[in-house]
Amino acid sequence: MDLIDIGANLGHESFDHDLDAVLARARAAGVNRLVVTGASRAGxxxxxxLARAHPGLLWATAGIHPHHAVECTAEGIAELRALQAEPEVVAAGECGLDYHRDFSPRPAQRSAFERQLELAAETKLPLFLHQRDAHGDFMGIMKEFEGKLGPVVVHCFTGTRAECFDYLDQDWHVGITGWLCDERRGRHLREFVKDIPAHRLMVETDAPYLLPRTVRPxxxxxxxxxxxxxxxxxxxxRDRGEAVEATAAATTATAAAFFRLA
Known part of the structure; x- marks a missing residue:
């Protein structure tokens, strides 16, 4: 397989001691291109x-996750603008809303999201978005920017069928992670991932989070x-009822086109 991981948090401290080995294992498993998630100013x-250190293998996003909404100051936006101008940065984000944990006040989350969408409307970079338990506000804010943004992926999708098709109705993309493999929380995804058009579907690990619970050993x-x-x-x-090679080829082609990867 030739795969693209569209969301890996390789800047996480858990990879500091063995990143080269992690990347070698990825390539041995057919993961030949990865997008490293930027979810804070420092991140x-x-x-x-990391993208500069591994050209042709790693690319980056640049954004401020809702957990870090306090970082979305005028200075923070200026820093993101500079980062997003770099050729290794292929998407704006991770940004969005997270009402599940509420690590940041909701008004601050909404403000940070809006400011980053204003920047994305300037750059027209692809958008790498996060939404958890905030679908109504998320769609309402995105509606304000209708027709002004570049391509969109809602990454690490964990929501309902109705939410998924709200996104697809906007011609947005959906990123599927190992949440699919969680018999406690992800079983519902198995019922409709077959209905996601191949040209709107991408895959990701969200590493080091969300280890698939069906991995053995x-x-x-x-x-x-x-x-x-x-x-x-x-x-x-398996859930889509197609050959593994077909799913791999389709998700890779979609991701390569979306992020404009060499």
């Missing part, structure tokens, strides 16, 4: 550093890493 700088450290993307694709192909 976005780190994502760019289960690693003792429980850290997710990009090599497990192949396992996610196998599970996704």
């Amino acid at each position: 976005s700088v780190r994502a760019l550093e 289960m690693p003792s450290h429980r850290r997710n890493e990009p090599m497990y993307l192949a396992h996610i694709v196998e599970e996704l192909a």
Whole structure:
């Protein structure tokens, strides 16, 4: 398989000691291109550093996750604008809303999201978005920018069928993670992932989070890493009723086009 992981948090401290080995295992599993998620000011700088250190293998996003909404100051937006001008940065984000944990006040989250969408309307970069338990406000804010933005992916999709098709009705893309493999929380996804058009579907690990619960043997450290993307694709192909090779080829083609990857 030739796979693209559209969302891996390789700047996370858990990868500091063995990143080269992690990348080698990813490539051995067919993951030949990865997009490193920038989810804070420092994290976005780190994502760019990693992309520059591994040209042709890693690219980066630059954004401020709703958990870090307080960082979305005028200075923070200026920093994101500079980062998003770099050729290794292929998307704006991760940004959006998260009402599940509410690590930031909701008004601050909405303000940070709007400011980053204003920047994205300038740059027309693809958007790498986060939404959890905030669908109504998320759609309302996105509606204000209708026709002004570049292509959109709602990454790490965990929501309902209705939410998924709200996104697809806007011609947005959906990113599927190992949440699909969680028999406690992700079973509902298996019922409709087959209905997502291939040209709107991408795959990601969100490593080091969301280790697929169906991986065997289960690693003792429980850290997710990009090599497990192949396992996610196998599970996704089964649920879509298609050959693994077909799912791999389609998701890779979609991701390469969306992020304009070489």
